[in-house]
Amino acid sequence: MTRTWIFSALVAALVAAAPAPAQKPAADAFLSDFxxxxxxxxxxxxxxxxxxxxxxxxxxxxxxxxxxxxxxxxxxxxxxxxxxxxxxxxxxxxxxxxxxxxxxxxxxxxxxxxxxxxxxxxxxxxxxxxxxxRPWLLGAHSGAEIGEHNPEYVRRAGEYESDDALVAKLKAAKGQVRVLTFFGSWCPHCKKHVPMLMKVGQELAGANWQFDYYGLPSPFTNEPEAVKYGIKGVPTAIVLVGGKEIGRLPNSGWTKPEAGLDSVLNGTAGSGSR
Known part of the structure; x- marks a missing residue:
């Protein structure tokens, strides 16, 4: 019996006798996902x-x-x-x-x-x-200002995963493109979908794209900017190239804004936009 064998046996015995590390309690099945x-x-x-x-x-x-x-x-x-x-x-x-x-x-x-x-x-x-x-956010604002007003928009924008290929395609668009989005901070649909568009706007930063947002009250029937642009519902995203409106993000385009913007640019958006 060698000293090496005795030493190895002692180490093994000590390891076996050592208490197992305490396991961290699991998350509560009900009080979770905050x-x-x-x-x-x-x-x-x-x-x-x-x-x-x-x-x-x-x-x-x-x-x-x-x-x-x-x-x-x-x-x-x-x-x-x-x-x-x-x-x-x-x-x-x-x-x-x-x-x-x-x-x-x-x-x-x-x-x-x-x-x-x-x-x-x-x-x-x-x-x-x-x-x-939280008070309504009214008037003209940048995406960053919306995030400062309501951190939930920042969180939802961070959770959205856009299509890299479509974003790259949008970056190559010709002309100065402006997306003017009318929304209501009181509107649950806006809270869900506008952050997705904000994420796309962040990814297009530095390209020839400009994203502007305009908060409306409820109701907004007589709001001057809503009347000027013929806004019937929110959210509504108007796409302008060279200062001229070429289309609006279709209702179906809000689930994947980069795809909706691409469809407006290539003329395949069809009907269904506000």
Whole structure:
């Protein structure tokens, strides 16, 4: 029996006897998939908190709030009218920014909330918290300004995966192309589809493309710019080349804006645009 063999046996025995590393609890099956939401502005003790983070989970039908003005994250469930706090260490943030609550998290009741007009009002950590509907974004704005106003647009734009080949084709388009998009920050369809167009605009930065956005109120029947351009519904994206309108993004084109823009440029968009 050699010393090497004895040493190897001792090492193997020590490894076998060592305790296995504790496994991290899995994400809760229900309280998961919280994504950045721009539906409300968070106020604490009567003051807006621009750095507060608001998330919403379609699965849980609940909001998650993180703010330096609150001692711990807060869960707000509108359907159950419940407010609960939890340990910051019991949430995990994925690489894509999506938040899951860990399955062993202890939820501490903070009481019920009440609806105050269009706002949600409650107390958490001994402080009054209000979720106030985000004001409409009106008038002419850049895509970056829309993202500054509502972080959900930034998140949705980041999630969209465009067609690289079509984007490359659009970059080669001749003439100065301008896309003027009318939208409503109050419109759920706009919230879903305009970020996709914003993503395409980002990818065409530096090319001969210009993307402008114009926020409309509700209703917008008598809004001067809406009347000027004959806007009947939102979102509506008008494509202009050399300052002249050549078409509008068809309704079907909003699911893949780069394809819709290509169809307008090559004259195959057809009917169905607003």
């Amino acid at each position: 994504r950045v939401s721009g539906e409300y502005v968070v106020e604490v003790a009567g003051k807006a908190q621009p750095k507060a983070e608001l998330y919403f989970s379609e699965r849980a039908r609940a909001f998650l709030i993180r703010s330096s003005e609150l001692p711990s994250p807060v869960l707000v469930s509108p359907s159950a009218k419940e407010v609960q706090s939890l340990d910051l260490m019991k949430i995990q943030v994925g690489a894509n920014g999506v938040i899951d609550v860990l399955s062993d998290a202890v939820l501490s009741p903070e009481g019920a909330f009440r609806v105050d007009g269009e706002s949600i009002l409650f107390h958490a950590g001994g402080r009054e918290v209000r979720l106030r509907p």
